[in-house]
Every structure is written in structure tokens, then in C-alpha cells.
Amino acid sequence: MKDQDLYLSVIKFPAFVSISLLIISAVFLIILFNVFAQPLLANWVRILFIILLAILIFVVLGWMITLFSTHTRLKPKWLQKLSKWMLFNIYYPLAKGLAHITFSSKKNLIESFLYFNNEIVLTDQKDIRNTNILVLLPHCLQKEDCTIRITNDIIKCEECGGCDIAKIKKLITEHNVDAAVATGGFLEHKMIEEKKPEVIVAIATAKELVNSLRDNWNYPVYAVLNEQSTTSNEKNPVNISFIAFAIKQFK
Structure with a gap:
């Protein structure tokens, strides 16, 4: 751009x-x-x-x-x-x-x-160091034919390299933050209420992000836009560097 x-x-x-x-x-x-x-x-x-x-x-x-x-x-x-x-x-x-x-x-x-x-x-959040950060991931990041279904625990990922989940797993492990896959509005809200994060880093498409922001307006939610690719060999790419940047702002 x-x-x-x-x-x-x-x-x-x-x-x-x-x-x-x-x-x-x-x-x-x-x-x-x-x-x-x-x-x-x-x-x-x-x-x-x-x-x-x-x-x-x-x-x-x-x-x-x-x-x-x-x-x-x-x-x-x-x-x-x-x-x-x-x-x-x-x-x-x-x-x-x-x-x-x-x-x-x-x-x-x-x-x-x-x-x-x-x-x-x-x-x-300027000059505030948070210890409870939640990274919310869209379920579309995981490849459809994966036998390991990841929801609350991204650590279950076996890092086959078929999608970006393995890269994100490595990232959150390095920064010691929680991550979960949002499979729906109700489950997402329930997950947030259970974990009560200080900051949320949400990755999704534009429309999904707006809905997530409005549903969780009383939490600080940093939005990372995940534009779905139109090419068949690069479905649902995510910018790992954007997620890393967002996490570093709040740690």
C-alpha cells in the first residue's frame, strides 16, 4: 500500500x-x-x-x-x-x-x-507491561484436513508445516502468551471471560474483527487484519510479523 x-x-x-x-x-x-x-x-x-x-x-x-x-x-x-x-x-x-x-x-x-x-x-497500553495476553486466532488458519483439532490449546499442533499454526505456536512460546482458536462468537466470548486477559490480540478478516471488537468492547483488543488469499496455493495467509509486533507492544 x-x-x-x-x-x-x-x-x-x-x-x-x-x-x-x-x-x-x-x-x-x-x-x-x-x-x-x-x-x-x-x-x-x-x-x-x-x-x-x-x-x-x-x-x-x-x-x-x-x-x-x-x-x-x-x-x-x-x-x-x-x-x-x-x-x-x-x-x-x-x-x-x-x-x-x-x-x-x-x-x-x-x-x-x-x-x-x-x-x-x-x-x-503505553508503558504498561502485561503478563496475561491472549492471542485469538481464526479457525480458518488451520488446514481443513488436519487430524489435530486445535481450540483452547494451540500447543497440540504437531508442526507439520501445512499451515501457519506452527509458526504462531513458536511465536507464542517465545513470548510466553496464551493463544486460542475462536470457533464462534459465543465460544470466543466465553473463552475471554474465562481467561480474563489484560490485552487481546485478535487475528481475523475485517468483518470478523469488527464483530469481535464490538462484542468485547470492554477489553483492549488489538486487531491484526488477516486478508484471505484468492489463490488456491496460498489459502488464508497470516502476517506473522504483524502478530509479533502486536505482542511486543504489550509485553
Whole structure:
């Protein structure tokens, strides 16, 4: 990816959220001025619009705090949790809505969202050394005809070299971290609740990563994109160096 394309990919999500909030704010203020210009305005209408204005201000301030969190750690835990919840449940849907209206590439927006999330996680974990790191792997990394089914224990891999699981096994052994294969949303969530990791490094396709991030929003999840190959001789490749980089950021 060229530097310019990478830059555009990184800024697309925050730009779309900011533009969405500007449009919503402008439209709301125009409506607000027109409504309050009415000579006989019912009190319940006045109260309703004041409440809506307060909500809009809250959402805009929340977005400013979320942008701030990509560069500086939010120390109050409640503010950190609130910011992450709003990121996944308010700002991401806003950006998706604008992308849909403008016929923008959904894939590029999702990748930008993942970059943005990773910046928050790296900022939040800066100078923190974690001992309980969980690497979540997609089941598609293991070759289909393998007789050893790996779920909670990747160490069972016999390292035949038929897929990338052996390389990842060596990596997690070197760094002394846990790894598990996510075979579904419910099992993944159950696995995380049992292990209660300090940081999660998740490897999956873009769509799966977004779902995992939203399901586990109260955990710091660093996303490693695993693009499935279209060639028959290189199915489901994974960038081992990206996983190694992610682990080193939190150890």
C-alpha cells in the first residue's frame, strides 16, 4: 500500500464521524432556531429540544474525547469505558451511515476503523507491561484436513508445516502468551471471560474483527487484519510479523 493510500485509509473513519456530526449539528441548529422563533411555542416542545441539544453536545464532546484518546491515555476508568462504548455503538454506526449515503467503500472504512481502534489501544497500553495476553486466532488458519483439532490449546499442533499454526505456536512460546482458536462468537466470548486477559490480540478478516471488537468492547483488543488469499496455493495467509509486533507492544 502506498503512503498516501495508507494515510487516507487511516483518516477515513475519524473524518467520516466528524463530517457526520457536523452535518447533524448544522441541521439540528437550523431546526432549533426555526422552532424557537415561533411566538407560541409549547413548553414540552421547548424542553424536548433542550434535551436533544444536551444529547448532541454530549455526543460531540464524547467524540472529541475519543479523538484525544488516540494520543493520550484516559486515566479515569469510567471515562475510558464510556468512550469505548460510544466508539462502537454511536460513532461507528454514524460513519457507516455516511459511507452508505456516499456510496463509499465499506472495506476501506472498516480498515480505517481498525487502525483507529489500534491507536487507542496502543495509547492506553503505553508503558504498561502485561503478563496475561491472549492471542485469538481464526479457525480458518488451520488446514481443513488436519487430524489435530486445535481450540483452547494451540500447543497440540504437531508442526507439520501445512499451515501457519506452527509458526504462531513458536511465536507464542517465545513470548510466553496464551493463544486460542475462536470457533464462534459465543465460544470466543466465553473463552475471554474465562481467561480474563489484560490485552487481546485478535487475528481475523475485517468483518470478523469488527464483530469481535464490538462484542468485547470492554477489553483492549488489538486487531491484526488477516486478508484471505484468492489463490488456491496460498489459502488464508497470516502476517506473522504483524502478530509479533502486536505482542511486543504489550509485553
